[in-house]
Amino acid sequence: MFSPGDESSETAQRTAAFVRRLTAARAEEATAAAKTSAILAEAYAFTVEQTERLRSTSAKEREMPLRAMAAELAVASRMNDRTMQTHLYDAHRLVNDFPDSWNALHEGRISRAHTAVIVDTGRELDDSAARGAFEHDVLAYAETTSPARVRSYAEQVAENLNPRSIQERHDDAVLDRRIWVDDLRDGMSMLGVIGPSVAVHGIYDRLTRQGKAIKAADRAARREATEREGACGAAPEIPCDDDTAPTVEGEAPVQEDLWFDERSLNQIRTDVLLDMLLTASPSVDPTRGVVEGGLGAIRGHVQVTVPATTLAGTTLGGAQLNGKCAVDPETAKILAGNAPDFDRVFLDPITGVVLAVDRRFATPAQRRYLVARDIRCRFPGCRRPAMDCDIDHREDWALGGKTDVENLGAFCESHHTLKQAAGWTVVQMPGGRLHFTAPSGLEYVEDPPPRVMFMPDRIGAPGDADPPEAEAPAAPF
Known part of the structure; x- marks a missing residue:
């Protein structure tokens, strides 16, 4: 016959079994962490030996053994190499400066979180005797309670044993x-x-x-x-x-x-x-008079990649910030709407591989090239200087036209508008030559302005062969 007492006894037995199994698993986990720390400490010691053999005094060269080791281990562990450098140094400190704590970890008496607290709070104790007293006191407490409680106690013990004043330690800490x-x-x-x-x-x-x-x-x-x-x-x-409040006769305000x-x-x-x-x-601005507008004129910049379908509202998601994290669609739309310029990225529809990158507006380098090439507005007969003109796409950017010098040219605002509104069509030929077709059907060809080339006097004996003609260089875009 079943009784409540039987259920209570069974619950207690099963709970105790879970506790024993978890304790054993955590002990195994601690032992594995201790073995990992030993490997990392040994790897760190090896990089120290490599560094000591270097004859160079360059700090950059002397840190390369540690950086190279961290990079190798990080790739194999699928983590950041900077994080691996921290793990290497912490393991070195644990194994060499706090050996009793490492032994306790290896035996499963404390966890990896306990050793992290001990190493972190005891790192300021350079004297081996003080460090030993600190470890003996804190380790005994760590075996009885949680890492969070250990930290509070360890900080008090370290403060009591530290020969350096709080001011000295603060002056060093503030550098970090x-x-x-x-x-x-x-x-x-x-x-x-x-x-x-x-x-x-x-x-x-x-x-x-x-x-x-x-x-x-x-x-x-x-x-x-x-x-x-x-x-x-x-x-x-x-x-x-309020006499100015708008009201409608016969209705409430x-x-x-x-x-x-x-x-x-x-x-x-x-x-x-x-x-x-x-x-x-900021209240202290050392750039005033050096940077136009000072530090207050500097604005934060982010790079957001957002699918065109998300901007159009036909899909949700897909926007990414600097390749690091997701951006919600509404924020992406606001940024795109206020961006002075943006790049258009063409992807393979199947693999997603980037095929090409294009931007709507000409870069400063492209604009300089076009001003030098076109000199003036490219509409037949116009003499407006190119530097005062718009940079126009022959094939509209919104319809797939590229932003490169073979699809761009200078048009003054008047002829830019006329070309688009009055039905003129333009085909751009290589070298900047334009083929216009008027609404009437008449056609016109417009070449870039000719230039007079001033050549140095030829030096050489009569009958010398003429130098070979050089090929015209391609545009640098």
Whole structure:
């Protein structure tokens, strides 16, 4: 006969079995991590030997053994070589500076996360005696609790044993200030910063105060709208005492299109930070007078690849930021709509391989070439200087025309418009020659302006053979 006590006993037994199995698996995992650390430490020692054999004093050459080893191991491990360099050095520190911790890891008494905390918090202890005392104290605690708890305790122990003052260590640590980006999912990324605590907390406090000020202004707007609603006896609308408020005879006053800020404080803080970083100028600007507009004139640039079908709205997704992470379609459309120029990428419809890259507007180098070649507007009879003209596509870019010098030419604004609106057709021949067909059907040929070539006096005896004619160089595009 079944009883609740039997079920409780079975549950306890199965749970205990899961705990034993997990503990054994984690011990095996720790042992494997210890073996990996030993291999990496040995590889690091080998690069040190290679470096010591080098006669060069160049820092760049002396770091090549470590970089080469990291690259080899990283490719085999499918990770970034910079990350592998960090793993190599951390393994070297663990095996050589904290051997008891490595042994505890190998025996499965602590995890890889525990050793990471020990190495990170004890790295400032250069004296071997102090480091040994630190490891003995912290390791005993690490075998009884989680890595997060170990970190808090280890930092206190390291602080007590460190002969250097907090000021000395801060002066060194501040040299490692940096920012970085981690790409997340769904078109989001995280911006991280390491800097002096006072500055970082000050930034957070200022953003919080600004966010609260925005929330307070929103609450005031809501109260004002509610008061107007009560005074007018209707939904929020334009104030009743506003003589300029538009009304329709026999109908209620036109309601105001109100907008209230529904963002959370976290969302407001983030939006304010991004807005200030993208648009504001730093208070200290050493480039004033050197860079036009100073640092405030510099804008952030990103490269976004977006399928034409996504821009047209016929498909969703596919937009990528610098090949790193996805971009949502709405953001991609906004960026494309405001971009001063963009490249058109042609892909193989089956393999997706890039076949060609083209851009709508001529590059500065192409424009310089065209101004030098055309000299003036290419419409028959026009003398407008090419530098004052538009750079026009013979075959429309929107219809597949390429942006290269064999499909471009200078047309003044008047003739550019006339050519497109009045029905003139133009065929561009090699060398910049244009074949015009007027709406009447008459045809005209327009060559680039002729040039008079001034040649040096020929030096040589009569009867010398004439030098061979050089082939005309191709356009550099």
